[in-house]
Amino acid sequence: MIRENLKDVRNEINKACTLSGRDEKSVELIAVSKTKPVSELMEAYECGCRLFGENKVQELVDKYEQMPKDIKWHMIGHLQRNKVKYIVDKVAMIHSVDSLRLAEEISKEALKHQVTVDILIEINVACEESKFGVTVADAEALIREIAVLPGIRIRGLMTVAPYTENAEENRPYFESLRQLSVDINAKNIDNVNMNVLSMGMTGDYAVAIMEGATHVRVGTGIFGERQYAL
Numbered sequence: 495m496i497r498e499n500l501k502d503v504r505n506e507i508n509k510a511c512t513l514s515g516r517d518e519k520s521v522e523l524i525a526v527s528k529t530k531p532v533s534e535l536m537e538a539y540e541c542g543c544r545l546f547g548e549n550k551v552q553e554l555v556d557k558y559e560q561m562p563k564d565i566k567w568h569m570i571g572h573l574q575r576n577k578v579k580y581i582v583d584k585v586a587m588i589h590s591v592d593s594l595r596l597a598e599e600i601s602k603e604a605l606k607h608q609v610t611v612d613i614l615i616e617i618n619v620a621c622e623e624s625k626f627g628v629t630v631a632d633a634e635a636l637i638r639e640i641a642v643l644p645g646i647r648i649r650g651l652m653t654v655a656p657y658t659e660n661a662e663e664n665r666p667y668f669e670s671l672r673q674l675s676v677d678i679n680a681k682n683i684d685n686v687n688m689n690v691l692s693m694g695m696t697g698d699y700a701v702a703i704m705e706g707a708t709h710v711r712v713g714t715g716i717f718g719e720r721q722y723a724l
C-alpha cells in the first residue's frame with residue numbers, strides 16, 4: 495500500500511513540477527509519519543524516503559533511535575520550550591518556530607550541544623485562531639530578533655494552510671507565503687535566507703508546488719488515515 499501511495503505522490507509531484515516549469519529536484523517530499531509504527535516507516539524508507547516529519551518530541555526521539563541513521567528528521571509540530579533539549583541534536587530542521595522565546599531556547603540548547611540548527615518561521619497566513627504561527631505582519635520583526643541568535647540558521651518559512659476539500663482555495667495562502675519570503679529575502683538580513691518554503695499537505699501539495707513549495711509534508715497520502723487513540 496505504502497509503495498503504491500508513494501508512487502502516486504511522486505507522480506503527482508512530478509506533474510506539478512512539469513506544469514509549473516520547475517525541476518523535480520527542487521521539491522523535497524517529507525513523509526509525515528506521526529502516529530504510524532516504525533514498521534510502516536521502514537516500508538517508506540525502503541521505497542527511498544529519507545525525510546520524515548513528526549510533530550511530537552517523544553515520538554520523534556523513539557523513532558530516531560530505532561530507524562536508520564541516514565534519515566533527516568523534520569520537527570513539524572508545535573514545540574514546547576522544555577522539550578527542545580531532547581531533539582536539538584537529532585533534527586535536520588525545526589519547521590515550527592513562531593516566538594522569540596522558543597528561538598532563544600533552541601539557540602541555548604544548540605550552543606550546549608555544539609550544533610547549528612536550521613529553522614523555519616511558522617506563519618499563520620490565513621490568520622486562523624486555532625493555528626500556531628506568527629502573522630504575516632509580524633513576521634519580519636520576529637525574524638530580525640531571531641536572526642542575531644547564535645546556533646540558529648533561519649532557512650525559510652512554513653505554513654499549515656486551512657483544511658479544505660478544494661485545494662484551489664489555498665492557492666492565495668501559498669502565494670502570500672511565497673511573496674512574504676521574497677519580501678524578506680530582499681531585506682538582506684544577516685544570517686537569514688529564504689530558500690525553504692514548507693507548504694502543502696496531502697490535500698493541496700500539488701497547488702503548493704505550483705506556488706513555489708520546496709518542501710511538501712505528506713502524511714495521509716503516503717501512510718493512509720491516522721487513527722488517534724481516544
Ligand SMILES: *Cc1c(COP(=O)(O)O)cnc(C)c1O
Nearest residue numbers: 526549570695696711712713714
Ligand atoms: C499531520 C501534518 C501534516 C500531514 O498532513 P496530511 O494531511 O496527513 O498529509 C503536515 N504538516 C503538519 C504540520 C502536520 O501536523
